[in-house]
Amino acid sequence: MPGGVTLREMTAADIPAVHELERRLFPVDAWPLQMFVDELAQAETRHYLVAERAGKIVGYAGLMCMEPISDVQTIAVIPEHEGQGIGSALLTELIRESRRRRAEDVLLEVRADNPRAQQLYRRYGFQQIHIRPRYYRDGVDALIMRLRLGTRGPDTTPREADRP
Numbered sequence: 269m270p271g272g273v274t275l276r277e278m279t280a281a282d283i284p285a286v287h288e289l290e291r292r293l294f295p296v297d298a299w300p301l302q303m304f305v306d307e308l309a310q311a312e313t314r315h316y317l318v319a320e321r322a323g324k325i326v327g328y329a330g331l332m333c334m335e336p337i338s339d340v341q342t343i344a345v346i347p348e349h350e351g352q353g354i355g356s357a358l359l360t361e362l363i364r365e366s367r368r369r370r371a372e373d374v375l376l377e378v379r380a381d382n383p384r385a386q387q388l389y390r391r392y393g394f395q396q397i398h399i400r401p402r403y404y405r406d407g408v409d410a411l412i413m414r415l416r417l418g419t420r421g422p423d424t425t426p427r428e429a430d431r432p
Contacts, residue, residue, distance in 0.1 A: 273326065273349075273352075275317050275319050276317065276318060277316065278317055278330075283305060286325060287304055289325065290344070293346065294344070314331065317362075321349070326345060326354060327343075327344060327349065328342070328343075329342060329343040329358035330362075333365070336373065338371035338373070355385075356388065363415070366417060372416070374414065374415040376394070377413075378413060379408050379411075380409040386413075389413050389415075394413040394415045397413065398412035399411055
């Protein structure tokens with residue numbers, strides 16, 4: 269893990285802090301607090317994580333898995349901690365959980381105007397498969413990306429050729 273960062277399962281006690289970050293990071297498309305409550309209540313099909321540094325949540329991620337498909341519901345890292353491997357660590361854990369739950373594919377939506385996130389997903393082998401026009405509230409398109417599991421074996425890290 270990046271220096272001093274730990275990952276753990278999100279708990280109900282984390283929801284207020286995660287929701288505050290959600291509102292800060294995604295002001296136009298922020299999930300309501302109740303959505304996080306509802307997501308955590310569905311442990312049989314959901315898996316949510318937080319990344320902490322010095323007792324403070326600096327990132328979070330969530331997955332919905334209904335075999336044979338996993339879907340990355342959310343992944344976020346606060347700007348002051350971007351570029352430190354936290355997003356990669358969160359994504360790696362979501363992919364591992366997808367494999368554990370026997371998913372064949374991992375899907376996600378990413379903003380068309382977020383090249384940094386797109387680059388991260390491509391390093392893990394995600395490929396764009398579709399565009400959802402005007403998906404986000406501010407009119408930005410969503411790129412639908414897919415990672416086919418099993419095609420790269422058990423590894424969940426970026427391919428050497430794809431590393432910056």
